[in-house]
Amino acid sequence: MNDLKAIKKQLRLETLARRDALPLDWRIEASLKMAETAATIQFEPGTIVSGFWPMRSEVDVRPLMFALREKGARLCLPAILDKTTIVFRELVRGAEMIEMGYGTTGPGEDAAVLDPALMLIPLAAFDPRGHRIGYGAGYYDRAIARLHDLGMKPRMIGIAFDCQQVNYVPDEPHDVVIPEILTESGLRRFGDSF
Template identity: 30%
Template sequence: MSDKRDDDGPAQYASPPCFMHELDPGYQMPLSDWTDVRRWRKAERERLIGARLAVSADARAAMSQRIGEGLDTLVGNVAGLMVSLYWPFRGEPDLRGFMASINARGGRTALPVVIEKGQPLVFRAYAPGDRLEKGVWNIPIPAEGDPVLPDIVISPVVGIDPSNYRLGYGGGFYDRTLAAMPFRPLVIGVGYELQRIPTIYPQRHDIPMTKVVTEATGA
């Protein structure tokens, strides 16, 4: 599921900006001002997306296969479960094969839908072969269907830190969605090892993933 906007809502801090000395991604110092965090996240987001797009399509396909295997091991029996995945975007792991296998084994799948900027996502049931239409940023979404509540949410990451905090596209959609759900699903972040970073400088509104799966997890 992809969430793209300028940045999530600010936390309130009083210290002056310092802007991380030219935004060197390897330079990790405490940031206490939301302006600094926001600018650092934007630069880090661009760096990490560029890094994954630089990986060849064949290599990404092989890594996606291993990520699917890792998810299969982690999730186990999917019969009767509703699993939300996403349509791959800008080099994200392609898990459409794993999606098809969930349906083949008695589970159900869904895709996220952006309804309105600044609002939680809605999940609509989707199985391979169902009709799709273009959603926000031209990402395919289910053309019809009532909203569903997934038992498992599988979310792509732009970056991930050791505490399982996810750097996304900056829209804050996932955090809002998880905060608004009537129960907490199992939330699994997926990405490549190259997307691991020391910290995302988590804020009060950030919600960590329950688990993270990369190609190394699935190997």
């Protein structure tokens, strides 16, 4: 188990270094290009979509989130409650944004807590099978497990740049496979989920 954690940690460090090396202007253009994918993401108006406020050199999904809102999505962002738990708070125009830790912001405690039916998930690394590496805290694995326990099967779309792809991500029993990953090259689908 420790070997797997060490391998994942090394893969995370390598892919995040590649992502950090991308020029800011290029990342902005790639993020805007990825927002154009909103037209191909099908959902019913009123669907709850979780996104994330970008930190460090992450893909800026705000243009994509707002494009989805224009199509009728109800948006929410993760809020860290403690060292193991995130919930998703509604993102509405004009609402106060507060510091969430780890260099990100989100809606305050007054915002409604929602359960997303479509999740945009930040990735540190991914492989051609749709296996992923997050940032190592397991927040999304636990949040997805909680939604499954509620009988929900949210559609999950991982968000990353192409340079974050690796040949192979080692599997662990708690890992969640992401059936779709959006990069600047487009939306990739894995398995027979769609």
